[in-house]
Amino acid sequence: MQGSEAIIKALVAHGTKHVFGFPGGAVLPLYDEFLAHKEIEHILVRHEQGAAHAADAYARVSGKAGICIATSGPGATNLVTGIMTAFMDSSPVIAFAGQVPLSLIGNDAFQESDMMGITLPITKHNYQIRDQNEITAIIKNAFKVALEGRPGPVYIDLPKDIQSAEVRKEVKEIEIRGFKPVTKGHPRQIKTAAEMILNAERPVLVGGGGVLLSNASRELQKLAGILNIPVATTFMGKSCFPEAHPLALGVLGMHGRKVANYAISNADLLVVVGCRFSDRITGNIETFAEKAKIIHIDIDSAEIGKNVPVELPIVGDAKNVLQQLIETVKKVARKGETAWSKKMRRFIKECNCNIDVKGTPIDPRKLVFELQKVLKEDDIVTTGVGQQQMFAAHFIKRTKPRTIVSSGGAGTMGFGLPASIGAKVAKPESEVFNFDGDGSFAMTQQELATAKVEGIKTISVIMNNAYLGMVRQWAELFFDRRYSEVYLSRVPDFAKIAEAHGLKGMHVERPAEIGAALREAIKSDEASVLDVIVKEETNILPMFPAGGNIADMFGGCIKVKGKFF
């Protein structure tokens, strides 16, 4: 058996059904082997960044590892943005790239780049396979490291000669001494947490991306239900708690819902699950949840106390810890309505403003409104990065876990389209919508070729405001409307771009056309692009500025100021 066969066998052994990749000189032996192994479907992208994003979204939707492959040098460096995106959002991606033969490493050979050095700060771990006999064991460990504990990307460097070398003494197992994630919460901490929760008058649960990663949505709902506690989610945690639930506060943070941010500001206890307290969540750390004690549940102990001091840390897997908490509080009491929960239920209703905004040019909220109407609960929404992403965060309601996929921590423009491809491959029975911006979409639009040729149906809905909308918004609000290099001039014509790929492209300029265009796209068997012309200068509000207080949001429809309790 050659090294390349060992690689594919190891992938198959770990349940890999799809890989996203782009071949090249240094991975030729591996690609040659794909011809003999039909157990794995290879999806040929048009740029390696697309492969990494697709693998990332595949992982986020399925919970399994997402695999991408590139050649050495520029192929590998093109993966970097995608690996970093996966790293920031704790997504289990395993990225393979070819490398020059072992004997040439360090000689500045053709298409050589030090990927071990480059991926060092953006992976959970990386491996360079220097002995073909270790391929099986290293890939096994890569899956373990990527998926267990706090998930994250793993990079594997594959020197070309290793791929074609004969595996004679296969090493099946290499012990990883330094990797033993804690999964259960400490019983004493659980007991204390239960007491704190039962004694709190104004508790709020906060679900982060960790709730989705550990598949703990049901447990979170159960705990909220037993104790009547309102639940906010971070943007990364969006969809971990059904947003139509009467206790759902929605997304908190910079562009979150006021009701969520105000609840945090007035709470006396926060139970925060699987969240790293990013600056986009907390705003000014000094005033963040200043009246509240914080219980922080996270599988990564390094996140606890990193940004925000907490009263009670619980290290463990969200699902296990929430189960333990439910067991403990269940014995004591169910909690009926409290003054706090009643008040919150009322505010949650009031905070649902009308987004059926009439008029031409189209208001972005109207676009969200129409999209929401056709969205089924199993459908998946991916997004680009910018205003359109925050419109999605704020207004689109998701009720099932893992049904929204977006680049949160990294904020990677161009994520939407390749992510929609990865999501569709992971869940072909669901409709996948890429809610994108004109700036973002243009960054990876070449992946329309992937969608066409591989027959992957996704629907790109481009909120086209002709601007780099979010940068423009900040320039308007914080730089006296001095617009520097933010106007994109409505170039290119995205409908024609779609048509050039043999796909359906539609122009939408009037509110009444949105619904029909969406329905046509849904009916079609192929990918399509809706170029929706929206108002050029609209802001996504409410918001608080970077480093501002979360209780001091401006804009949006609840008129009451932050401290309305």
Added chain:
Amino acid sequence: MIEGKKEREAKHKHIVGILVEDQPGVLAKLSGLFSRRGFNIETIIVGKTAKPGVSHIVISLLGGDRTLEQLEKQLNKLVDVIKIIDLSPERSVVREHCLVKVASNPKARADLINISKLHKTSALDIGKDYMIIEVIGKPQKIDNFLDLMRKYGIKEVSRTGINAMQRSGQNNHK
């Protein structure tokens, strides 16, 4: 300069032992972590342990307690890190090794040899206008000795950085 929270903390010296996989690139992983998270490492030494495949790293750094806690947690996340050992001076034996090249003409030579003997250091090499002296001890002892040498004229100093070992336990062999 804008002060970060690390600068505002009350700082003191910490010594941390790290057992790592003896693999290529491990030191790069560690030093990359130190620089990107802004940990200011004063000294670092690396060597073998009694167990094949396991290397021992000792670092000393100046920082507050929160910084130290973050450092230990972040180090623990590295897959190649097997174990973190607290080597605070109260519970450890702490030593450093230093080579110092001092200017010495025949007149000063006797003097230097006497001082050297008194401080239990060894003269390793004697040339016509210099002398290389080896000092082993606590970092403070080395500082003091170097102070004494100053008036003769220090030409070169090479210190290993702090090495330390816990007074109890058998961390290296677990």
